[in-house]
Amino acid sequence: MTTGHAIGIDIGGTGIKGAVVDLEAGTLVSDRIKIATPDGGKPDDILETTRELLDRIDGVAEGKLPVGVCFPAIVKQGRTLSAANVSKKWIGLPAEELFEEALERDIHFVNDADAAGYAEIRFGAAAGQDGLVILTTLGTGIGSALIHDGVLIPNSELGHLEIDGFDAESRAAYSAMEREDLSWKEWAERLQRYYSHVEFLFSPDLFVVGGGVSKHWDQFAPMLDLRTPIVPAQHRNNAGILGAAALAVR
């Protein structure tokens, strides 16, 4: 085994991605391999595709590396207690165990936003930040990670706060902007409502915003008026891979 390297796998509603990560540098040291998530996102199909992905990554890794897998669900003691953008059949399954059987090795299994938040604190926009960091990913849903003095408090699910009678992610996720054809200004108003509420509840020291939309940062971030500094994530597409790998050998 090459010390200081681990494999991160990020399972999402559209793709399953993975790579070998250098845990010192916080970089990918292999190509990122991506396979489309099988239609419907059912457990057996995802397990099989993940197996195929890991076989390909193993092919380029030197020896058997530790593996971290992140997934869009609440993960408690290895069980998936929810399922976002994958089949509802995942709810209640001993997912970590199922992945370990399918992949024939121990893995570390975590929520996708928690992995992304951990990547930002270890290797990214929140590196060295004391106090409370809240990372939110704005994508199909809103994922969240709470990290206090470098320690991850898992499964925060702040995308599901009820605000003005709505599940927050149904109004403020990037998908809401696309679905409702909102302008950047209209969407920023919703983000303002969302982040000021989270700010009031938690008084964080830093907000980090991840998800693909962070590449359009200048279109919406300047319109936000918060007490808390807010910065874009440094690792967009790779945050889940980096964080899952880092958590696997923590």
Ligand code: BGC
């Ligand atoms: C889910 C979270 C997930 C987030 C991002 C939300 O809908 O409830 O568990 O982290 O989407 O995928």
